[in-house]
Amino acid sequence: MKPITWILGLLLLVAVGAGAFVWSGAYNIAADDPHWAVTERVLETVRERSIEARIPGIVVPELGDEARVRKGAGNYDEMCADCHRHPGEDHSELGGGMYPAPPDLSEHRIDDAAEAFWVIKHGIKMTGMPAWGKHMDDESIFDVVAFLRQLPELSESRYDELVESSEGHSHGRGDDREAGVERETDHVHADGTEHEHDD
Secondary structure, X not given: OOHHHHHHHHHHHHHHHHHHHHHHOOOOOOOOOOOOHHHHHHHHHHHHHHXXXXXXXXXXXXXXXXXXXXXXXXXXXXXXXXXXXXXXXXXXXXXXXXXXXXXXXXOOOOOOHHHHHHHHHHOEOOOOEOOHHHOOXXXXXXXXXXXXXXXXXXXXXXXXXXXXXXXOOOOOOOOHHHHOOOOOOEEXXXXXXXXXXXX
16 A cells, blocks of 8 residues: 555544544533643644744834823723732632633733733633734733833832823724724723713
8 A cells, every 4th residue: 555545544534533532522621621731732832933923023112101101000900900910919800710820910020012012912812811902002002011011010009009090991992993893992991981982
């Protein structure tokens, strides 16, 4: 028998076996049952290489401006803290029930601003991390990145001060128009009551 026939036969056998495994429901997709170690390694590698392949060309603006950090604080508190926590919080009920668990950004330092921008803008499939770029413009996302770079060094009181002095949940429109959605995406929460969408 020719080698090509053996190869094709083996590939067919693998495909049939994989299909049978998927159809059987044997793999437990419950969030309280961790991946196999090999599955986790493969997924981590896919995630890391995918992001690395897509961030070249992202131009990171100056992130040290205090006004930018304050704007980011308001959006982080409203949109991110429930999963990624804030200083002084012992645990996150929402984040604690997710798998993989979201990183605790009150302790994890963000070194690569381009990577953080890309993840916030595009999200990550099957992790619970949303694509905020659908609703936030790039400048507002960089505001959050600027805040994240300072977050691990903030005390609980300093965090609260930045949030209270921010514009609350306030950001420009993102990529909704690409999805055929025409609306304004300007909100103000925290102290204010404004949350307007014009459809």
